[in-house]
Amino acid sequence: xxxxxxxxxxxxxxxxxxxxxxxxxxxxxxxxxxxxxxxxxxxxxxxxxxxxxxxxxxxxxxxxxxxxxxxxxxxxxxxxxxxxxxxxxxxxxxxxxxxxxxxxxxxxxxxxxxxxxxxxxxxxxxxxxxxxxxxxxxxxxxxxxxxxxxxxxxxxxxxxxxxxxxxxxxxxxxxxxxxxxxxxxxxxxxxxxxxxxxxxxxxxxxxxxxxxxxxxxxxxxxxxxxxxxxxxxxxxxxxxxxxxxxxxxxxxxxxxxxxxxxxxxxxxxxxxxxxxxxxxxxxxxxxxxxxxxxxxxxxxxxxxxxxxxxxxxxxxxxxxxxxxxxxxxxxxxxxxxxxxxxxxxxxxxxxxxxxxxxxxxxxxxxxxxxxxxxxxxxxxxxxxxxxxxxxxxxxxxxxxxxxxxxxxxxxxxxxxxxxxxxxxxxxxxxxxxxxxxxxxxxxxxxxxxxxxxxxxxxxxxxxxxxxxxxxxxxxxxxxxxxxxxxxxxxxxxxxxxxx
Amino acid sequence: xxxxxxxxxxxxxxxxxxxxxxxxxxxxxxxxxxxxxxxxxxxxxxxxxxxxxxxxxxxxxxxxxxxxxxxxxxxxxxxxxxxxxxxxxxxxxxxxxxxxxxxxxxxxxxxxxxxxxxxxxx
Numbered sequence: 001x002x003x004x005x006x007x008x009x010x011x012x013x014x015x016x017x018x019x020x021x022x023x024x025x026x027x028x029x030x031x032x033x034x035x036x037x038x039x040x041x042x043x044x045x046x047x048x049x050x051x052x053x054x055x056x057x058x059x060x061x062x063x064x065x066x067x068x069x070x071x072x073x074x075x076x077x078x079x080x081x082x083x084x085x086x087x088x089x090x091x092x093x094x095x096x097x098x099x100x101x102x103x104x105x106x107x108x109x110x111x112x113x114x115x116x117x118x119x120x121x122x123x124x125x126x127x128x129x130x131x132x133x134x135x136x137x138x139x140x141x142x143x144x145x146x147x148x149x150x151x152x153x154x155x156x157x158x159x160x161x162x163x164x165x166x167x168x169x170x171x172x173x174x175x176x177x178x179x180x181x182x183x184x185x186x187x188x189x190x191x192x193x194x195x196x197x198x199x200x201x202x203x204x205x206x207x208x209x210x211x212x213x214x215x216x217x218x219x220x221x222x223x224x225x226x227x228x229x230x231x232x233x234x235x236x237x238x239x240x241x242x243x244x245x246x247x248x249x250x251x252x253x254x255x256x257x258x259x260x261x262x263x264x265x266x267x268x269x270x271x272x273x274x275x276x277x278x279x280x281x282x283x284x285x286x287x288x289x290x291x292x293x294x295x296x297x298x299x300x301x302x303x304x305x306x307x308x309x310x311x312x313x314x315x316x317x318x319x320x321x322x323x324x325x326x327x328x329x330x331x332x333x334x335x336x337x338x339x340x341x342x343x344x345x346x347x348x349x350x351x352x353x354x355x356x357x358x359x360x361x362x363x364x365x366x367x368x369x370x371x372x373x374x375x376x377x378x379x380x381x382x383x384x385x386x387x388x389x390x391x392x393x394x395x396x397x398x399x400x401x402x403x404x405x406x407x408x409x410x411x412x413x414x415x416x417x418x419x420x421x422x423x424x425x426x427x428x429x430x431x432x433x434x435x436x437x438x439x440x441x442x443x444x445x446x447x448x449x450x451x452x453x454x455x456x457x458x459x460x461x462x463x464x465x466x467x468x469x470x471x472x473x474x475x476x477x478x479x480x481x482x483x484x485x486x487x488x489x490x491x492x493x494x495x496x497x498x499x
Numbered sequence: 500x501x502x503x504x505x506x507x508x509x510x511x512x513x514x515x516x517x518x519x520x521x522x523x524x525x526x527x528x529x530x531x532x533x534x535x536x537x538x539x540x541x542x543x544x545x546x547x548x549x550x551x552x553x554x555x556x557x558x559x560x561x562x563x564x565x566x567x568x569x570x571x572x573x574x575x576x577x578x579x580x581x582x583x584x585x586x587x588x589x590x591x592x593x594x595x596x597x598x599x600x601x602x603x604x605x606x607x608x609x610x611x612x613x614x615x616x617x618x619x620x621x
Contacts, residue, residue: 153595275605334557335606341550342587342612402600405607410595417605 004185007046007196007217014223015212018044018191019498021227023198023213023242025049026083027480028467028487029233030176030184031128035491037187041498044225045184046196046215049080051177056218060197060376061238063383067367068427070267070387076434077235081194082177084235084434084480090165090173091478092131094122096317098307099475105314108264108363109473112444112453118485125484129165130174132297136161139299146292147285149301150277153410156309156403160319164291164298165480198234199378201246201254203460210254210463216378229462229498231490236265236436236469237383240369243440243450243457245381255440255457260450262369262383264441266474268358268433269389271426275355275401276326276417277408278336282349288322303355304476305400313403315396317360317476320404326354332417345412358433360476361393369439394426435479440465441472455490466490542575542618548587552619559620562603562613571621574614581611 020036022029025047036043049057057080063073070076078086095115102110126134139161143149149159165173184192199216202224203209212226232239240262244253255261291298302319309315328336332352340347361367367388374382398418405416420426443449446458451470457463466487468479475482537543537552549555563569581590594600594609601613608616 331557331561331604332606334554335603335608337551338549338555338558338616339606339608339612342548342591342609342615344588402602402607406595406598406600409591409600409607409609416607418602418607419605421605 004181005191005193007193007215007223008219008221010193010221010223012221012223016044016223016225017227018042018225019228020044020494021046021213021225021230022233023230024083024233024235024238025081025177025192026233026235026467027085027176028483029083029231030180031125031484031487032231032233032466032491033184033187033190033192034128034180035488036494037190039189039495041189041495043187043190044227045190045192046198046225047081047192047194048197050194051081051181053078053080053086056377057195060378060380062376063385064372065385065387067387068389069430070385070432071434073237073383073385076432076436077237080177081181082175085174085176087434088165088173088480090129090131092126092129092163092165092481093136093160093319093477095475095477095482096307098310099317099473099477103310106316106362106473108365108448111472112442118482118489121485121488122481124488125481128174128484129481130167130179131163131165131481133295135294135297135299136163139294139297142294143287143292143299143301146287150279150284150408151411151413152404152407155407155410156306156313157303157400157407158306159301160304161299161301162291162319164300166298197378198242199380201242201463203246203249203254205249207249208459209461218377227462229464229494231464231466231494232440233466233487235467236439237369237385239465239467239469240439241371241380241383244369244371255450255460255463257459258447260441260448262439263365263367264363264438264472265367265369265385265387265436266361266363266438266471268435268474268476268478269361269393270356270358270431270433271420271429272323272356272431273354273429274320274357274397274418274420275405276328276332276419277322277353277355277414278328278416279351279353279414280336280340280345280347281413282351284322284351284353289324303404305403309400309403313399315399316362316393318357318397318400319476320355320357320401323354323356326352328352335417336415339409339415343409343412357397358476358478359393359397360474362390363438363441363473364388364390389427389430391423394420394423433478435468437468437471437474437479440469442470443472454493455486464490464494540621542571542621545575545578545582545615546619548582549615549619555616556619558603558606559616559618562601562617563620565603566617569617571618574618578611578614578618
């Protein structure tokens with residue numbers, strides 16, 4: 001059994017020499033450590049925080065935000081063991097095959113491989129997030145027996161299904177630190193350092209490999225780690241920060257010879273009350289609002305565009321959920337009465353609901369992270385996020401909603417009002433998923449991506465990146481379960497290349 | 500003895516009445532067509548398709564404000580073509596099927612219904 005080590009007690013000047021160093025103890029880092037258990041590899045994991053929230057450690061995340069409103073950078077992440085899983089909502093859904101394609105209507109889209117590369121890993125990822133048996137879109141039939149879903153006429157939108165993470169013996173989603181601390185302690189080939197902040201990446205003189213990295217602690221200790229392979233699993237914001245701030249050999253930053261690190265930042269906009277959905281037949285089943293336990297899988301429906309509709313209408317991914325009942329104003333009542341009468345529908349029990357959604361954004365190189373001159377308590381430069389959302393991202397989602405409205409009319413089951421039209425109205429309704437993505441994007445071409453198809457930083461023989469920061473295209477699906485699948489794939493690769 | 504089947508038009512009309520009564524039961528509004536008489540217009544052949552003309556006109560007034568270039572005559576000409584040998588349900592079905600969806604203050608309606616509402620407000 002290993003013990004968790006407190007980096008604040010490691011003497012300055014120490015040099016640690018694992019086979020694999022994992023920087024970051026969030027879902028990706030923990031998953032990688034678990035996946036490398038029972039291998040001959042000596043693994044070390046370095047986590048900035050401890051077991052609980054600490055304000056001084058959290059403050060290391062602070063940065064600036066410019067452009068479209070976004071959460072403060074130290075509020076949208078959690079810097080202690082378990083990382084982002086300490087505040088996630090547990091929403092899970094696999095990426096769709098089309099998410100991997102180079103889509104001619106989505107600039108900078110496409111992964112270096114298709115979904116088949118991740119499929120062997122999805123079920124293990126699903127087990128790690130404790131989302132129950134794999135059901136997702138297979139839920140429609142059994143859920144129909146629980147309560148008839150809203151009927152949709154044939155068309156471009158269908159009823160898809162989320163599943164939810166729920167930690168064993170808890171009502172909350174799986175908090176990776178709390179949930180897997182015991183497992184990590186039992187991994188004989190792992191040493192896990194808490195309160196250990198990766199502060200600088202030091203390249204070899206020829207810039208062909210990572211020579212070592214510095215670890216700093218808030219009590220002033222500083223030591224080095226020389227690993228055969230190092231994996232950055234700090235999240236998409238901090239991965240980029242560490243690479244940009246490490247400039248002694250390459251002035252633009254590690255892996256940044258083509259000025260891509262920090263660019264293409266993405267998240268899922270979650271605009272609220274995007275539309276009003278009226279069910280002519282009255283109340284819709286409760287599972288539209290509260291996840292339903294379907295034989296151990298907590299499921300909840302969402303309206304999603306089909307792949308052929310995405311192609312034909314040139315829209316991006318979106319997942320639209322019914323949120324809460326609302327009252328109609330006089331004009332809304334007039335719209336419902338007039339439409340129902342014209343269609344010969346009895347709308348005497350009609351009910352109206354507010355809907356919200358999660359949107360896929362088009363990859364945008366100007367939505368980016370850059371360093372500022374402000375320094376944190378460890379002397380590391382802080383970041384600025386320049387946030388942007390294009391009008392076309394909203395307009396494309398509107399097309400999907402319009403199609404959903406058409407299909408409700410076709411089925412004579414309901415109708416819709418699109419509540420947001422002007423850019424100002426969209427921005428006023430905007431919330432974010434805190435799904436940080438894209439800043440070290442994956443591409444086979446070093447001029448278009450920071451890491452290659454194996455998540456290895458282009459041009460560096462032994463530096464890898466794990467997590468949502470490598471997503472070159474984002475999908476509307478929540479990323480955690482998907483990035484775990486990608487991390488498990490990376491673990492298999494490391495087992496092959498690190499000896 | 501086999502009973503004669505009601506015509507489709509009669510069935511649609513019957514459905515409309517049932518829906519109107521249903522809407523009244525909902526308390527959304529009283530169907531004023533039961534009591535309200537309107538001044539003749541050049542479009543009464545079309546407006547007769549609306550079961551609750553007052554509610555339709557409420558919606559249509561908003562549609563008119565969003566379509567400053569709306570021409571009642573042109574709309575009526577277009578609608579009459581669509582209604583040729585078809586009833587309201589069939590016209591709306593065709594709109595929905597062929598993606599002729601109009602937006603009135605965000606509400607998504609079959610285009611012909613939106614045009615009828617706008618005529619009702621003219």
